[in-house]
Amino acid sequence: MTMENAPAAKPIAPPRPKGRLRQALDSDIFYSYRRSPVTIVASIVAVSLILMAILAPWIAPHDPFNPASLNLMDGFTPPMSQSAFGDNWFLMGADNQGRDVFSTIMYGSRVSLFVGAMATLFAITLGVTLGLTAGYNGGTVDAIIMRIADIQLSFPGILIALLIFGIARGVIPANQQESMAIWVLIVAIGLSNWAQFARTVRGATMVERQKDYVSAARIIGVHPVLILIRHILPNVLGPVLVIGTIGLALAIIEEATLSFLGVGVPPTQPSLGTLIRIGQQYLFSGEWWILFFPAVTLVLLALSVNLLGDWLRDALNPKLR
């Protein structure tokens, strides 16, 4: 584009053979990682938050869900201070029931991340399967699957999730609703996000399908499922990884939104969204920390995952930049 209307571009020097590690460290992906301080910070933040969530039961200073360890007298203790009545010290303050906000955040991130990750996995599984099927078979199957994906893509995920949630409420008997709530949420969020994956995978599959090695495999009678898994799937993993990362951030936000709206996880298992919903009630009366810290955690989590996804997209496909 700059130099001439040139079909030039021949390699300057023949590639030297390298060890695997050197190759990895030399790769474009690692290069772009080192070159992007934002990405480095984002990955550190994301990993710390995820570790914090996973290790919550072992490292949390308090167990916010054990009524025995709670003291209502600790309620509304401000951050970085001693409770007025007990000898408990609270880094991020205590909420209305005297629960340590820091600990509820750790447990809350656990729920948020679990729901987000499971929902994304569900969406990937569903989307990739349907995308492969549509792309490989073509014809009517393809038309039906993609038409449904199109319709769904034009509606916001949150609306679809709400609808699925409402339906589940009507169908599941009342006494099981609480225990099923998390799974309903996962299915609802997953079902509202599969279409992106299906669309991408279908496109890539249709391209791969035309290639000689796939035709060859088909001619010698390899089972279609085997062809899909062994030959086509690896080729579509890159884009799936990118959409999956950004999808995880979306799923976390979606879960928080649903929980905030009061149609998410049950109050006995609060996620970050639930904590924000609770904290909102105390915003006007000055107990800002009950809302503030969960909100910051949620934003950090969503933002860092989003940034990683953004970087991944640029690194894997510089042309999209």
Next chain:
Amino acid sequence: MLAFIIRRLAQSVLVMLFVALIAFIVFRYVGDPITAMVGVETRLEDQEIMRERLGLNDPVIVQFLRFIGNAMRGEFGISYRLQQPVTELILSRLPATLELAFASATIALVFGLVLGVYTALRPRSFGSAIIMAASLVGVSLPTFLIGIALIYIFAVELGWFPSFGRGQVVDLGSWRTGLLTESGIRSIILPAITLSLFQLTLIMRLVRAEMLEVLRTEYIRFAKARGLTQRAINFGHALKNTLVPVITITGLQLGSVIAFAIVTETVFQWPGVGSLFIVSVQVVDVPVMAAYLMFIALVFVLINLIVDILYYVVDPRLRVDGGGAGK
């Protein structure tokens, strides 16, 4: 042109039928309509009589057709929760939602366009870097948190705007508007900004990407080589070409403003259709859920149709090719 519109219309009808099927399934099979209407205490024989009278024993396909027929007349039954006709309920709350959606769509469009063009024309400036960083943060911020933050800053701390509700409203026939009173205007500002931010970010990024793309094209180089002014190139040639793809996606985004309003309406206790829907989901008020679904689908289909026609008007290439080359 006519063939193009007819084909689009046919597609829209298909989409509506598909959504109607889902709405019907929800309406008919989620919970039991009879127990929802009369309570479990009614004698089984009476329930059976009602069932027969309401046509719930008819073949499914007959029920579905009846559902569609009713839907086309705007009848969705009685809300379980409020014991009022659903259509009446939705219509009474519609103005609030539409005004909110309209206000935020305007904000999103104006600022999205201006900021997108700015960041595309000055890609290396400090201002652009700030805007782009802010936009990435904006995408990661859940709408409800933005709403809460705005309430805290501008309503609680500064006291400039009310934190909830629509303010004073005026009846214009059957349309209850909040745009004619000062308190109404003040009330709509925060929710409108909240609702607009996500779309604003999207529109801005889209405009920027498209415009950067257009600025690299050969016809822009040729325009420069002819000595046209920077203004004519940037705001004439480049912007016009940018707008073609932007119109499509922006149009579709504006449709989702109405659906996204669910969250904003809840945060600001805005008495619109969205908050009605949330409560209905919480208590499984099936007729309202079904009707809302149909309503949103209708909005989407209409917007889609308008966007398609607009696209057709803007791009001369589609007009002459007889509409076959679209999208």
Next chain:
Amino acid sequence: MTEPLLSVRNLAVEFPTRHGILTAVQDISFDIMPGEVLGMVGESGAGKSMTGAAIIGLIEPPGRIARGEIWLRDQRIDNLPPEKMRKIRGRHIGMIFQDPLTSLNPLYRISDQLIETIRTHLPVSRDEARKRAVKLLDDVGIPDASRRIDDYPHQFSGGMRQRVVIALALCAGPELVIADEPTTALDVSVQAQIIEVMKELCAEHGAAIMLVTHDMGVIAEAADRVAVMYAGRLAEIGPVRDVIKDARHPYSQGLMGAIPRLGESLERLVHIPGSMPRLNAVPPGCPFNPRCPKVFDKCRTHRPATSEIEPGRRAACWLYPGVTEA
């Protein structure tokens, strides 16, 4: 002797990249006389388009003119502020691009693009500008110009669009037109017509042409003088007949070895072994030395400047006395 219309002196164009600075054009000098057609020939990447872009001031950043001067009559134009340079583009120097399919804004009528350009440079009313535009379209050979002027670009064929492009480049009456591979993207059948139209019209308007191409056939057909570029440098420049008949630089000799008929592509016919070096790997000495059949020791260490070897002819080759070191 008349004054040259355009003088390029020791021009160098550079591109800073991640791996250091690339020199796309190195130390080239030439003149274009009023009304003259100067052919600029060379392989892809030899720097001919870049020279054209430098003259009209449209080098894409981060590329830049690193050294040298460009004069349009008695005005130096390589260092003008952007707004002054803009007024020269279109008005004094016009440009025709390679691909007519992408050169025209698809959303603007032909009439709007022409009238806009004319009125940017000339103080005429809309109606006058339109009359002028119709006349121009007629001149470039668009049938039924007064009606077709209100069509959109996609309603024209490739050849017709290139005629529109020529009309656009000429509409404000420039004295110099830079035609960058104006026929490469076209069907062979219309290439000759386009060259013909361009030549005729420029002659009529008294405009000089700098005709950039890799097609020796086009040059032979249309140019008065030819400049041969190699690896960002001027290998040889002289009257087109002399260079074709009796090329001095071994590279031009190879190039002239077989002049194809108009329309055939050059690259296949060059029978010089090897290929042009990449800009970041130009060898020391004469850049052509690894491929030159007549290479000797001096060529590998000393770089020849493009020097006068007989009146009206210059070449950069140690074979000739009087060639100095660059």
